[in-house]
Amino acid sequence: MNDLTPLTGHDLAEWGHKPGPQFPELLARANDLLGAGGSISDIRAVLATEIPPKPDQFALHAADMVPFQENLTPADADEEANLLKVRETMRAVMRTPTVVGGAIMPDACPAGPVGTIPVGGVVAARNAIHPGMHSADICCSLMLSDLGDADPKTVLDAAQSVTHFGPGGRPQGQRFTVSLDLLDAFRANVFLNNAKTVRAAQEHMGTQGDGNHFLFVGTSRKTGRTVLVTHHGSRGPGAKLYKAGMEVAERYRRRHAPDTLKQNAWIPADTEDGEAYWNALQIIRKWTKTNHNSIHQATVEAAGASVGERFWNEHNFVFRRGDIFLHGKGATPAWHDFAKDADPAGRTIIPLNMAEPILIVKGSDAARGCGFSPHGAGRNWSRTEHMRRLGQKTPEQALAEETKGLDVRFYAGKVDASELPSSYKPAAALEAQISSFGLAKVEDWIDPYGCIMAGELPRFQRRVKGRR
Known part of the structure; x- marks a missing residue:
């Protein structure tokens, strides 16, 4: 030219x-x-x-450059195979440019394609919030209420009359009230100010969803008092925040770290988007705690009981220590001041399965756990594989064998065999590993009287759920 x-x-x-x-x-x-x-x-x-400057580019870490701690001892071939899969996926996660450390808990098991944080996984990232690492069930959590000398059956009957399991929310006329202040907080946040999200916040209050979520009634070995425990997450509002967060994180990934796996995209915490997303997480946390409280209070009123102490903790969330953001996917924070409203005594709640006690533990902030402890028992194989292993047993037969003497109810009316005790890792082994790895100290056991879970949904409801 x-x-x-x-x-x-x-x-x-x-x-x-x-x-x-x-x-x-x-x-x-x-x-x-x-x-x-x-x-x-x-x-x-x-x-x-x-010419605008090229954006900062983040390269993947070299393989095995960032180590992670293992807090899991396999006891048989199934657990060994599970551990190998967990290692494979964690090694891929550790290559994410923002990651500075990680850990797996005794309940660890894979939760998606290789490179996806496993259940029972902890990932520490610098100045980065990874929506995919807290998952769609943001702030999945447990709340405990001490109900004194209330009759366990009366409490379980009352709970069944007020709670709500399954897909979707409560119908008009049966909804629980959501405070105007909480709804205003949704509308003031760019990630939550969406008509569908706000509507879900109203419709899903007082609901528990399905899967492994439950309402449990038992007795404290330490005090002999009746205890109510609920387990669920942020339902529709949280799922919609997760989707919005992943969309923003993907924009950053394409611009700054195209080699990073999509499920590990992040939002820089020190950006306007990062600050808004962090604030949205705190609002969703508040909504979820309110949801637990609403079910507990409705149960207390229906049972004519009185409440002693009440505390809660989450296990699908992001926690901040300085410029490090700790992502727990099915992992419970185990340091005493992980949140302003954490139990003053430093206790958290770890369920095992419907036939075993719920553990009340005091965390040890163990370095080998990145400060975390397990969130439950975990699985060594898939739900489908568990159904295959039941062989000729019907779900009803298996339930009767595995929960003898307990009052186990399914909200939809049909037993969900994938939630039976045999589908989870051995409770005694998990409790032993919590101790042997120094992750927490067990302070009490809540022995089961009974529980309510969603149960197997009728075909029509499953189809409706799939469209949501």
Whole structure:
């Protein structure tokens, strides 16, 4: 090309300019300079100041550069195979550019494609919030209420009359009240100010969902008092926040870290998006705690009981220590001040299965656990594999064998065999590993009287759930 040949958009693109609304003015200026006798090299140098700087690029860590701690001792071939899968996926997670450490708990098991944080996984990241690492069930959590000398059956009957399991929310006329202040907080946050999200916050209050979520009634070995425990997450509002967060994180991933796996995309914490997302997480946390409280209070009133102490903790969430963001996917924070409303005594709640006690533990902030302890018993195989291993037993037969003497109820009416005790890791082994790895100290056991779970949904409800 000589100096008399007009410059084109193709020339500007070759020099590093990105096409956009500024292109016509930029091209006209370039040709004016050319017509005034400017050389191509001079024109290119003058226009170089108009090229936006390349965004910071984050490269994957080298394999095995960032180690993670294992707090899991396999006892048989199934557990060994499970551990190998967990190691494989954690090694891939540790390559994420922001990650500075991690750990797996005794209840660890895979939760998606390789490179997805496992259940029972902890990932520490610097200045980064990874929505995929707290998962769609944001703030899945447990709440405990001491109900004194209340009759356990009366409490379970009352709970069944007021709680709600299954897909969707409560129908009009049966909804629990959501405070105007909480709804205003949703509307004031860019991630939550969405008509569908706000509506879900209203419809899903007082609901518990399905899967491994439960309402449990038992007796404290330490005090002999009746105890109510609920387990559920943030339902529809949390799922919608997760989706919005993943969309924003993906934009950052494409621009700054295209080699990072999509499920490990992140939002820089020190950006406007990061601050808004962190605030949204705290609002969803408040909604979830309110949801637990609403079910507990409705049960207390229906049972005519009185409440002693009440505390709670989450295990699918992000916690901050300085500029390090700790992502727990099915892992319970085990340091005493993990949240302003944490139990003053430093206790947290770890369920095992419907036929075993719920553990009340005091965390030890163990370095080998990144400060965490397990959230439950975990699984060594999939729900489908568990059903296969039941063989010719019906779900009803298996339930009768595995929960003899307990009052186990399924909200939908049909037994969900995938939630039977045999589908989980051995409770005694998990409790032993909590102790042997120094993750927490057991302070009490809540022996089961009975529980309520969602149960196997009728075909129509399963189809409706799949469309949500």
